Amino acid sequence: MxxxxxxxxxxxxxxxxxxxxxxxxxxxxxxxxxxxxxxxxxxxxxxxxxxxxxxxxxxxxxxxxxxxxxxxxxxxxxxxxxxxxxxxxxxxxxxxxxxxxxxxxxxxxxxxxxxxxPAMQIDTFTLNDKFSVNVSGIGFDGHVAMRFSQSRRRGLYNYARIALTEYRRFAPFDVHIEPSVPFGDLRRVFFVAIANSSQYGNNARIAPGCSICDGKLTINAVRRIPMYRMDMVWSLFKGDVTKKSLCTSFNTSELTLHTERKVAYHVDGEPCGTADRFAIRVNPLSLRVIVPPGRVV
The missing domain is CATH 3.40.50.10330 (Probable inorganic polyphosphate/atp-NAD kinase; domain 1)
Structure with missing residues (x-):
């Protein structure tokens, strides 16, 4: 064309x-x-x-x-x-x-x-029937996205300021996974990232190695990060966050998550309110995107 x-x-x-x-x-x-x-x-x-x-x-x-x-x-x-x-x-x-x-x-x-x-086909997905193309999330990052959207200031600095302010206030939650997975349900989770691409932005890679055209999503459930474990923050930029003990990471094309209480969530950084049931489904190779030649995605 x-x-x-x-x-x-x-x-x-x-x-x-x-x-x-x-x-x-x-x-x-x-x-x-x-x-x-x-x-x-x-x-x-x-x-x-x-x-x-x-x-x-x-x-x-x-x-x-x-x-x-x-x-x-x-x-x-x-x-x-x-x-x-x-x-x-x-x-x-x-x-x-x-x-x-x-x-x-x-x-x-x-x-x-x-x-x-050139243009290439990439995957998209839905979270509770809401369209997503990059990274969506449940829990703390959804809560921060809601607070960030209410702020008049933009930029990474303001996002980080809000995240630090809300860190102590947000309570972890348990997650039941349907269908069941070998490692069982998720306990005391702080947030769950649903990643089609590798990163939130600013090279903070929540799903290093994630492909955007393999028909799979990377789910990364992260427990509360203690203040003495700031190496977790560095690992986002280093590219090895999924290897950390506070993370549970796996791939899927479809599943449903049930949280013990209603928690905030976002799609591609945009807040979507709260829910306690989250249906996730990949739509394989559903979007054409112009990508620089030679890029492995």
Whole structure:
């Protein structure tokens, strides 16, 4: 499919607010090519999905999400099961999916990829019927995502500040797994990460080695991390967190988790309220994404 008609959907609120002028950059990159582009800005949560759906109907040959993982999620919802590839211009706080895929964090270079790089099929999944493409979570990270969404400040520093504030307040919980697994149920869990890609963002890899196109998710259940075990935090960036004794990690394509009480959860960093039953299911190779050549995903 020729990439001559491009729709860029941008979220002005993504990241720290220091993004470059997309219209100027896109004009420069697409100059002297056959490509034309339209730049649309989101107005409210969910608006990116509506804009992407309109783009599908209007015959755009590439639809681009310019924002963080939440914006990528919204745009991808409208493209699942279609032949139209998703392009990504990373402009979020963490840019987890873009980092996993090796998409340049520089906006101008990311725009160039949209014209030149191949598209590949990747998996997506649902958590309680809510669409996810990167990493979702149950428990403490869902709780922090809820608090972060209520804050007017963005960025990694503010996220870390909220996480530290809420750390002592959040109580662990037990998890029953259905169908049963050899190691049994999960006890005194702090959070459960459901990972399609390897990382939350900022190279914090909760599921090192995770593939985004193997029909499997990595489930990583983490118990409360004592203050003297700050090596766990370093292990996220080092890439060996699943080897730590506080983690229980396994792969699956479908399962249901039952928690002893209602806990917060998120999909791709966006808070989704609370629940005590979590149905998880992979949708294999359901989304086309533009990825730099030679990238192992």
């Amino acid at each position: 020729l990439r001559h008609k491009i729709l860029i959907i941008a979220n002005r609120r993504s990241g720290t607010g220091a993004a470059a002028d997309l219209e100027t950059l896109a004009t420069r990159v697409f100059h002297n090519t056959d490509a034309t582009f339209t730049l649309s800005y989101t107005q409210a949560p969910g608006h990116a999905t509506d804009l992407a759906g309109e783009g599908v109907r209007d015959g755009y040959t590439v639809i681009v999400a310019a924002g963080g993982d939440g914006t990528v999620n919204e745009v991808a919802r409208a493209l699942v099961g279609t032949a139209i590839p998703l392009g990504i211009i990373p402009r979020g706080s963490g840019n987890g999916l873009a980092r996993h895929l090796g998409i340049p964090l520089n906006a101008e270079k990311a725009l160039a990829c949209i014209l030149e790089a």
